[in-house]
Every structure is written in C-alpha cells, then in structure tokens.
Amino acid sequence: KYLMLHHLLKLIWKRKSRNMMLSLEILLAFIVVFAIAAFAVRNYQLYQMPIGFAWRDQWSVNIRNAQPIPNDAATYDALKRALLELPEVEKVAFTAMAPYELSRMNAYYSQPDGSHRVESDSLDASDDFFDTMQMTPAQGHWFSKADDAADAIPTVINRRVADKLFPGIPAVGQVFRAAEFNGTPRRYRVSAVVEQFRAHGEYMDPVNLVLPRFVPGDRETAMTIMLRVKPGTPREFESRLSARLKREHNDWSFVISPLSEARKSMHKLQMLPLTIMSVIAAFLLVMVAFGLFGVLWQNTTQRIPEIGLRRALGADAGHIYRQIIAEQMLLSTAAMAVALVLLVQLPLTGVFEEALNWPVFFTAAALSAGVIYLLSLLCSLYPGWRAARLSPTQALHYE
Structure with missing residues (x-):
C-alpha cells in the first residue's frame, strides 16, 4: 500500500502543472462550502440555546404617535x-x-x-x-x-x-x-x-x-x-x-403584532444570507464539477498509451479503475489540506469570536470535506470506468 501511494503521488507530481488549476478550483470550492457549512452549523448551534423568554401567547403593541x-x-x-x-x-x-x-x-x-x-x-x-x-x-x-x-x-x-x-x-x-x-x-x-x-x-x-x-x-x-x-x-x-x-x-396610532408572526419574519430575514450563499455555492460546485469532469476526461485520454502498457503488464481493469479514482481523491485531499491551513487561522486568531468556535470549525470542515470527496468521486467514476474498459491492444495502438 505504501508503494502504491508513493507511485500515485509521483504520478500527480509529474503532472503538477496540469493539476494546479484543478487544485485551485477544488480549494476555492472547499472554502465556499466551508463558509456555508460554518454558517449553517453556527445557526444550528444557536437554535439549541435558550433565548431566555417565551414567545408563544405573546403580543406586542407599538405606539406610533x-x-x-x-x-x-x-x-x-x-x-x-x-x-x-x-x-x-x-x-x-x-x-x-x-x-x-x-x-x-x-x-x-x-x-x-x-x-x-x-x-x-x-x-x-x-x-x-x-x-x-x-x-x-x-x-x-x-x-x-x-x-x-x-x-x-x-x-x-x-x-x-x-x-x-x-x-x-x-x-x-x-x-x-x-x-x-x-x-x-x-x-x-x-x-x-x-x-x-x-x-x-x-x-x-x-x-x-x-x-x-x-x-x-x-x-x-x-x-x-x-x-x-x-x-x-x-x-x-x-x-x-x-x-x-x-x-x-x-x-394615538398602534401597530399590533403577535410575537409568533414577528418571530417568523425575523427567521426569514436571518436565513436570507444562508439562502443566497447556498445558491451561489450550488452554481460554483456545478462549474467545478464540469471542470473537474472535463479535466479528468482529458487526462484519461492523454494517458491511454500509459494505461495500455499497464494492462499489457498484467494490471486488471479494477486496478486501473481504482487508480484513476485514488489519484483524484489524493489531489482533492492536497487541495483541502492547503485550504484548512489557511482556514484554521480564523479560530486561532479569534477573528469571528464565538461565531467560529472550534466545534463549528471541525463540523464545518468535516461536512465540506465530505461534499468535496463526493464531488470528486462522482466526477471520476465515468473517466475511470472508460479507462478501465480499454483493452491493451486498443490502448497501445491509440494515437
């Protein structure tokens, strides 16, 4: 397993110029997903805390004069x-x-x-x-x-x-x-x-x-x-x-409102930033997915002679399939590691104070990593399958 990991890292390093832009896309996607996840986790954390008063069966009357x-x-x-x-x-x-x-x-x-x-x-x-x-x-x-x-x-x-x-x-x-x-x-x-x-x-x-x-x-x-x-x-x-x-x-003029209605309006307003950020993140992830899929397709096509040689030397289709997926997972891991080194400075320096405490940070990081790994897996499945089903004869005669 160590030799296999060492071999994969060498392959990724040799194609570092091609992988650089892809790594930057993954890094950016991770940071955006992290921001949304941290916002959502913090809101969930806040929702679990007591607010200190009852809002049911409460009405407010504002005097306007x-x-x-x-x-x-x-x-x-x-x-x-x-x-x-x-x-x-x-x-x-x-x-x-x-x-x-x-x-x-x-x-x-x-x-x-x-x-x-x-x-x-x-x-x-x-x-x-x-x-x-x-x-x-x-x-x-x-x-x-x-x-x-x-x-x-x-x-x-x-x-x-x-x-x-x-x-x-x-x-x-x-x-x-x-x-x-x-x-x-x-x-x-x-x-x-x-x-x-x-x-x-x-x-x-x-x-x-x-x-x-x-x-x-x-x-x-x-x-x-x-x-x-x-x-x-x-x-x-x-x-x-x-x-x-x-x-x-x-x-006098009076504005009457049940506190339950005011609460609903406040919740909608407070959730608006999360909604907007989620829409932006969805578009970004779609763009990253298309870019990731296209780059993996191109890389797989360029490596057909290499894949054919490995098949001729005895590598089976499953081994090729797992290699393509593993390379992408390692590339995603490296990009996320760089992102985490940057993001961990936020709770360390206390820039966002209680809003980004350590439980929020670790939970958001885990959720974001899960999203990026899932995206990487889905985007590498078809290119990996396409590379694995090539016969050694077809691959060695590819021009």
Whole structure:
C-alpha cells in the first residue's frame, strides 16, 4: 500500500502543472462550502440555546404617535388597567422595544471607579415585564414597587455582563454606572442576573444586555406594550384589542403584532444570507464539477498509451479503475489540506469570536470535506470506468 501511494503521488507530481488549476478550483470550492457549512452549523448551534423568554401567547403593541405621549404614571396605569379588562389578556408590561424587532440600543457601563468598561445592549423594562415574558432569574429577584425609593436604578443584567463587570464576585447587589453620560452618571444596582436574553430570537448571537427598570416620568418613554394572552387566543383578537386601545387614546396610532408572526419574519430575514450563499455555492460546485469532469476526461485520454502498457503488464481493469479514482481523491485531499491551513487561522486568531468556535470549525470542515470527496468521486467514476474498459491492444495502438 505504501508503494502504491508513493507511485500515485509521483504520478500527480509529474503532472503538477496540469493539476494546479484543478487544485485551485477544488480549494476555492472547499472554502465556499466551508463558509456555508460554518454558517449553517453556527445557526444550528444557536437554535439549541435558550433565548431566555417565551414567545408563544405573546403580543406586542407599538405606539406610533407624531407627538410625544405623556410620560407619567397615570397614563401608563390607566392603559394597563384598560387592557387587563379584556378577558384574553393575562399580563401587561411596558418596554422600549419588543423582541424580534431589528432595533437595538446600546451604551457603555463600568464599575463606579470607571474600571471594567463594557459595551452592552440596553432595554428598559417595567416591573411586570419579566413575569409577562415568563422569564426566570438565575440569581436575585425581579425589581418591583419595593424599589421605588432605591438609591440606584434597579437593573437586571445577563450572565455575560455580570462576568465582565464583576469578575469573580456575585453580581447581585453590586452597583455600576453609565460610562458615557453628560452630567452626573446614572447609577444602577443589580437586582437579578439572567442566563440569556436574545431579543432577536433563536439565531441571534449572545450579546451583553442590561435591562434597567422603567419608571414612568423618570426617563425615556416606553413606546411598546407587551401582552401575555390566554393560550389559543385567535388572530381575530387584534380587532378587539385595537378597538380597546382606540377607546383609551383615539389620537394615538398602534401597530399590533403577535410575537409568533414577528418571530417568523425575523427567521426569514436571518436565513436570507444562508439562502443566497447556498445558491451561489450550488452554481460554483456545478462549474467545478464540469471542470473537474472535463479535466479528468482529458487526462484519461492523454494517458491511454500509459494505461495500455499497464494492462499489457498484467494490471486488471479494477486496478486501473481504482487508480484513476485514488489519484483524484489524493489531489482533492492536497487541495483541502492547503485550504484548512489557511482556514484554521480564523479560530486561532479569534477573528469571528464565538461565531467560529472550534466545534463549528471541525463540523464545518468535516461536512465540506465530505461534499468535496463526493464531488470528486462522482466526477471520476465515468473517466475511470472508460479507462478501465480499454483493452491493451486498443490502448497501445491509440494515437
């Protein structure tokens, strides 16, 4: 077997100028397939992670108004009581924006002395937000009216922020501040820590997140209402909900959406790059397949005298068949080895951070190698069969 491998490598090396372009095509195809495989594997990996909130039986109402709405407790309290009068509504909460929206707000935070500076997404939430979204704290407790007299803004943070702001110590009860703020920096106190809250859903990479307590009149207006409705509430509920909202504030505009619909729209948008990349890769692989098949056909034709001589010396048809396929597999292996040497630099240097972790890299590499090996095998089957069925007499008289 060693002698056979050595012989095949010598044959490939002698035709290195012919094989160079073919190797480059295989290398390029491998890199493209790897990119798609890595994207798909990472999305699958993300989909298995918890998102941190419930989306079933959740509705969002976005308030759209040309003029600023009154930012006072009476307005929000009246709106909440009116919505809870609807038999379908179980919980009502207010927040800056609903899950599965494209918008994001971020800010910089640090410890009171300015150390451990962290950039994080920020999402104001009312006291009932966590119960409405059916969230569970990993540590601590949700903020409530008992925090009205707090000396710092009660805040929920996720595990990523807790580990970065307060490494090695329990985060609950700790104080931090806004790192960039005109005037006196706002102070926050950690009420609870959650493991995850991925507002854009299952295909969102984990991010740093801070959820300060929203108190009407204190800071910015919360323009989104979150509703938890009874299981099985039909879409027709939207008209009754809209009528009830208009009865409260006929001069306001409302955009109502079940979170399940927003989730579907977000998933379609997040899967669009994978779809586009897959179409491009399919065309590329077809082109590579045609090129590979054509080159193998030409190489086999040029080697007919060599094949005839080997047949005359006693090589059987199966041996010739396996040789043609083995040569192509070795050529593909060499091209993929070069590609892997280049690609392995990405997780080593951390260019894509968590998006290309080692499990994703190895799985994508294995899938890509499988695709390239299958393509090489399919393209070499017919040229190998054609070479194997030549009789020694036909091959030695070929011109």
